Amino acid sequence: MDETTFVRSLEDQLCFEVYKASNGFSRMYGRALKSFGITFPQYLVLLALWDEDHIFIKNISDRLGMSIGTLNPILNRLTAQGWIQKVASDSDKRAVVVTLTEKSQQSKKAISKAILNEIIQCDLTDIGNEAFKRGLKSLNNEFKSLEERNDVKN
Incomplete structure (x- = not known):
């Protein structure tokens, strides 16, 4: 990127x-x-x-x-x-x-x-799509890790 x-x-x-x-x-x-x-x-x-x-x-x-x-x-x-x-x-x-x-x-x-x-x-019956949830959880985990790393620096 x-x-x-x-x-x-x-x-x-x-x-x-x-x-x-x-x-x-x-x-x-x-x-x-x-x-x-x-x-x-x-x-x-x-x-x-x-x-x-x-x-x-x-x-x-x-x-x-x-x-x-x-x-x-x-x-x-x-x-x-x-x-x-x-x-x-x-x-x-x-x-x-x-x-x-x-x-x-x-x-x-x-x-x-x-x-x-x-x-x-x-019409969101596919909202429980596991791959979609896994992707969002992964994204949220990355944000949390970034916050924790920044907290350690400060």
Whole structure:
């Protein structure tokens, strides 16, 4: 790759296509989640908790790649809406454990169905394509490695 990569028009830039796809996913999930009163970032938090409930905020932050400063307002809204509970850790009073409520546990299937319906309407049934996901995971791993190398330098 050389500097001619950046001479391309906007529509020919990989970064622009990724940006548009990210916005498209956010809007699609937003439509699916609207009736539940949650946003796409809030849904991502719920996904992390559905994978592993009763975890520290730091673990959620690490899993989602969100800073604590970004994550805390999301958690506060989810708490106010009755989706999660936050309690001080028994082992470390400075740490907070996040737990799913009955509402979030009972809503998981309905939320998943609403998202599936949106995916079908958008004709994205191949979204689970493993090669596509592997490529995106590889790209994200490269970005993470680059960040870690830059953190070490600074």
